Amino acid sequence: MFSKATEYALRATIYIAQKSSITNKLSLAEIANAIDSPPSFTAKILQLLTKDNCVINSVRGPNGGFYITDKAKQLQLRKVLEALNENDMFDKCILGLKKCSENKPCPMHFQYKPIKQQLIHLFHVNTIQQLAEKTDHRNLFNNDI
Amino acid sequence: MFSKATEYALRATIYIAQKSSITNKLSLAEIANAIDSPPSFTAKILQLLTKDNCVINSVRGPNGGFYITDKAKQLQLRKVLEALNENDMFDKCILGLKKCSENKPCPMHFQYKPIKQQLIHLFHVNTIQQLAEKTDHRNLFNNDI
C-alpha cells in the first residue's frame, strides 16, 4: 500500500506523539528501535517531517532529539503524507491511467471511487493525536511480545 | 497503490478480454501499444499471466498472440493479482506492522478494516468479463483523444 518511507513516517509520528514532549525528546536511536526501522533511513525521514516544523520538531545536542508540540498533534494525519510527497496517492487511478476521470472512467473507476474516498477520509479526519491515543504504546510497536 | 507490473497486468487482461478471441489473437505489440506499457516489460508480465494458462493463453507463430477463453473470463479479477504474487497485499497492515491483528491492532487497524474488506471484495466479486464490459474499449485506453 504505502512505501517503506511512508510506513516509517507514520509509525514514527504516532510513536513520537505517544511518548515525546518538549521536556522529553526522543533520540533517533530510540525511535528507530521502537518502530522497528533502519536508523539511518529513519533519520532521513525524520528530517522530512521536521522540515519547516511541518509535523515534528527537533533539537540537536545532549538531551536533544525529536518531539511534537500539542498544536502539531492536532494536525491531520494527511500532513505526514504531504511531508513525504505522497499526498496525492489516493487521487490516482487504480489501474494507473493518467487520464482516468468521471468523463472517461476506467473500468474500475466507479467501484473504486467510494473506497478511494474512504481512504482520503481516513487521513483527513484523524489527527495525529487521535491516532496516538488509539492504542496503548506498550503493545503497539515492539510487537515481539 | 499497485506496482507498475500489476497495473500493466490488470490493463492487459481487461484489454485482452475486450478484444481477443480464439480466432483473433492479439500480439504483444498491439497489447502494449493499446494499454500504454513498455513492450518488453509487458512481455514478462504476459508470461506470468500465461503460466499454466492461469489467466490468458498464448500461441506462438504467425497469427499467434494472446487471447482469453470464455471460461477464463469468468475468473475473478483476483486471479490476476495471484499471478503477480500480489494477492496478499490487502491482508497487510496499513502501517506495515508484521504482527498487527485483531488482538494486537495498530492504531489504524479498526478504521482500515472495512476499507480493506471493500478492496478485497472488489477483486473477489468482479470477474474479468464484467470489468471488460464496463467500458467501451474505444475510450478506455489509448486515452490521448
Place this chain on the structure above:
DNA sequence: ATAATTAAAGACAAAATTACCCTTAATTAT
C-alpha cells in the same frame, strides 16, 4: 521443407527505493 512470424526465456541495464556511513553543525553539560 523452408521461410516468416510470434511468444518464451535468459541475460543484462537503468532507475528508483531502501539503507548505511561519515563529516558537520548545533547544543548542552561540565
Place this chain on the structure above:
DNA sequence: ATAATTAAGGGTAATTTTGTCTTTAATTAT
C-alpha cells in the same frame, strides 16, 4: 572554553523494480 552528545547533510552502497535486448522455440503459411 571544552568535551560530549545529538540531529543535519552529503555521499555512497545494496536491493528491488522497471525496462531492454538477444537468442531460442514453436507455429504457420508458402
